[in-house]
Amino acid sequence: SSEVTQPPSVSVSPGHTARITCSGDVLASQFANWYQQKAGQAPVLIIYKDTERPSGIPERFSASSSGTTVILVITGVQVEDEADYYCQSVDLTGVTHAIFGGGTKLTVL
C-alpha cells in the first residue's frame, strides 16, 4: 500500500520560517492535505489539495508541491504554531483509503 513520510520533528525560532516535508510516491499523482493538531485537541485542516488554504487559516500557512514531495511552509512562525502537523493523501489502489504521515512535531524555541 501507499505511504507518506514526514520528519519526526522540526524546530524553529519565533518569527522565522518553518518547512515541513512530506514524501511519497503517491504524491506524484494524488493531492496532499495538511492538518495541525495542538496538544489535547482534535486536528484542524490547514491546507487541502496541495496548496489551498481554508477560510480562517492565517496566510502565514502555505504549501508547495513538486513531484513526490510536498512542503508545508509557515512564515513568521508564532509561539501558538507549536503543534503536531500531519500530511494526508489517498491510497493509490483505489482512492478509497486515506493515508497519514507519521506527523511532525513543530517546536517553537
Next chain:
Amino acid sequence: QAHLVESGGGVVQPGRSLRLSCSASGFTFNQHGMHWVRQAPGRGLEWLTVITFDGKRNFYAGSVKGRFIVSRDNFRRQVYLQMNSLTTEDTAVYYCVKGVVTNSTYFFDSWGQGTLVTVSS
C-alpha cells in the same frame, strides 16, 4: 459550520465489543462520506474506515477489517462504529470526521472532539 460529537467511549475488556456514535449537525449530512480516524496515546493519526454518503459502500483499513463495522442513519444524522474483538492495540481516541470529495481525492474538513476507548483487563 459542521459540528460532530462522538459518544460511546469508555473502558472495555479485551475480546469485548463497543459501539461508538457520532452526531452530526451544521451541514448537509446525506451528501458527505463520513470517516473514523483514531489516535493511540502518543501516536499519530490512523484512518480506519469510510462510509459513503448514501451508506451503500464502506471501506476499512487492514487493521480493523473484519472486526469493525461502520454504518449511518441519514434520517437521524448519525454515524456508528461497531467495534468487535477489541484488543489493547485498539486503545485510542476515536474521531468522527467529515470527508470532502474533490478531483478524485478527499480531505477532512471537520473533526469531532474525539472519544477515548481504553481496552484493558
